[in-house]
Ligand SMILES: NC(=O)c1ccc[n+]([C@@H]2O[C@H](COP(=O)([O-])OP(=O)(O)OC[C@H]3O[C@@H](n4cnc5c(N)ncnc54)[C@H](O)[C@@H]3O)[C@@H](O)[C@H]2O)c1
Ligand SMILES: NC(=O)c1ccc[n+]([C@@H]2O[C@H](COP(=O)([O-])OP(=O)(O)OC[C@H]3O[C@@H](n4cnc5c(N)ncnc54)[C@H](O)[C@@H]3O)[C@@H](O)[C@H]2O)c1
């Protein structure tokens with residue numbers, strides 16, 4: 001079992017290990033005693049029995065415990081569900097002393113975190129991530145959000161949980177492609193600031209998988225990195241942009257494909273193209289690019305190059321930045337296991353990207 | 367013109383004076399230059415021409431300026447309007463650099479402040495209060511909220527404006543009873559921590575009215591008090607409860623009367639009953655009560671005693687506190703122009719209140 005403390009205004013712990021849910025009360029009792037608890041989850045998670053286990057462990061230790069299970073999927077991360085949960089809380093007379101538990105992946109985590117942040121101007125919530133991505137990324141950092149038809153994550157808040165309980169046993173029921181999507185973020189962490197982890201991933205005999213016994217240690221490494229970045233830039237005004245490595249293009253690909261390209265696959269292609277860009281600009285040696293491509297391939301993250309033109313993608317990437325500024329910040333590899341923020345002229349970026357995107361297919365064969 | 371700075375995380379100024387809107391650009395240019403601006407107001411305010419003046423002063427100094435005018439009234443402070451404004455912002459591609467302006471009373475201020483706090487996890491907003499209550503109370507302190515059917519202010523956030531521009535000329539169109547409601551909060555400030563102001567109010571030749579030339583100074587005094595309390599207790603965990611003087615009973619009266627008793631009148635009766643309670647408990651001399659009653663009468667704030675039983679009111683006041691605790695915090699006068707927080711047993715409170723409420727009619731004749 002690993003434990004890591006996040007020293008924000010109200011410090012909280014992230015506990016990582018196997019079968020933690022069965023003993024949830026051991027880690028959560030201080031947050032639920034004499035309190036009302038509402039667990040919010042979704043049907044894909046629920047059907048594997050995690051909700052039952054969690055309830056069973058907690059039910060004799062809180063004032064009362066209720067649950068709500070939503071349908072699965074990104075489409076549920078919306079304002080309607082925020083309102084639904086809020087009305088539920090108000091009807092059940094939840095006060096500022098009571099607590100929500102988010103049991104699920106990033107969708108449930110973001111939805112519940114945001115709702116907790118606005119009910120009575122903020123009540124406590126606990127994250128119990130059940131996807132690898134939620135474990136290493138969305139459950140850390142305090143960003144919460146929901147989507148509106150105009151775009152993803154356009155409405156949200158900064159609101160830290162009071163505890164994160166990360167039970168890696170829940171990953172066993174994860175579809176493989178969902179687990180791999182999480183690995184894209186893992187590779188991102190290694191690329192932006194962890195040469196040791198990057199080396200380990202490259203040299204591993206077997207790619208990490210949802211049964212790997214060292215999952216808790218790996219999650220611990222990632223969470224520690226994200227924590228350190230977040231602590232230096234809690235409200236997303238600089239350094240935190242490092243975490244966007246691969247994401248500018250990744251988001252554009254997700255959006256353009258109407259989310260047929262998954263987040264993990266989009267980010268993977270983003271990292272590939274931007275790493276190649278760094279090679280072209282002689283920021284790094286070609287070998288780093290070769291290793292990255294190999295790594296991404298092992299995790300089946302490199303999908304076919306889609307037929308979008310570079311113009312189409314640039315339009316999405318620049319959004320309407322051009323209206324107001326001449327520059328943007330890109331994240332580029334700088335060394336093995338290290339990225340840097342580069343402020344770059346919009347026109348230059350456009351030219352560089354065009355060239356890279358056209359050649360991309362060829363280079364993928366490395 | 368008065369100016370006061372609130373030293374929160376991102377410090378901001380409150381500017382108070384006459385005809386400020388006509389020169390709004392002078393005070394707001396740094397917040398609007400090269401930015402998109404959305405002014406949100408309501409029809410009662412709009413029809414007096416304040417929106418036109420504000421737009422006229424700002425329009426050549428920002429990237430572009432748009433407005434939205436809602437119907438007036440508390441019922442507009444709801445989640446539907448939050449969503450409406452958010453969709454408007456998203457459609458118009460507002461970014462984190464852009465800004466909202468709340469032009470109106472507490473309803474518009476609370477609604478716009480909350481919306482600004484969650485769009486893109488928080489964008490800037492400016493308060494331009496147009497009621498006396500908004501000037502001295504709701505526009506200061508960073509509390510924002512909207513109502514749901516289950517209750518008032520159940521959904522919200524802490525989000526400070528980047529500037530408050532308080533133009534006392536806008537009060538001239540205020541209905542007298544609305545202005546008087548604001549005076550109830552003024553008297554509250556004087557009672558809780560300002561003997562000098564309380565003395566001035568008592569000795570004034572003419573009651574303060576919406577044309578009084580010393581409005582800016584009075585507002586300055588109140589804002590300074592609220593600022594000082596808020597700075598010591600930004601997230602409402604202690605001292606800020608002083609501001610609730612008269613409000614426990616006030617809220618119960620509002621709720622029980624289905625808001626036929628206004629907030630100001632409810633609070634006035636609340637202050638009267640709780641001050642009488644302090645006399646009974648020999649915390650203060652009877653003269654303080656007499657002066658308060660006189661003052662409240664001058665501002666037409668003492669309505670008829672409604673026929674609710676003390677049990678009915680206690681049930682609302684205690685809500686379901688009894689389920690979980692034996693104590694509550696009350697705010698009681700302690701001296702002329704000074705209140706204190708008293709932690710008191712629920713049963714004792716119930717007995718004290720019962721007695722006071724039964725006798726209340728008699729004492730009103732002071
Ligand atoms: N807040 C942040 O900082 C942050 C960071 C990254 C991503 N996100 C958000 O996270 C979301 C993506 O997270 P995600 O990938 O976890 O999505 P998700 O919650 O939709 O989970 C992915 C899929 O796995 C299923 N699932 C979840 N747990 C399972 C389990 N234990 N067994 C079987 N199936 C399970 C879900 O039903 C879903 O189909 C996005 O909405 C994204 O915006 C937020
Ligand atoms: N955020 C806080 O800290 C805080 C503190 C106190 C009250 N509040 C909230 O403030 C609200 C009450 O504020 P309010 O009394 O300003 O209510 P309001 O905004 O509804 O204004 C009161 C009335 O005056 C009208 N009006 C406003 N400005 C006018 C003008 N210049 N000329 C003519 N008519 C005008 C309005 O249309 C309305 O009918 C409540 O929702 C309350 O919850 C918030």
Ligand SMILES: [Zn+2]
Nearest residue numbers: 185247263267
């Ligand atoms: Zn990501």
Ligand SMILES: [Zn+2]
Nearest residue numbers: 551613629633
């Ligand atoms: Zn009030």
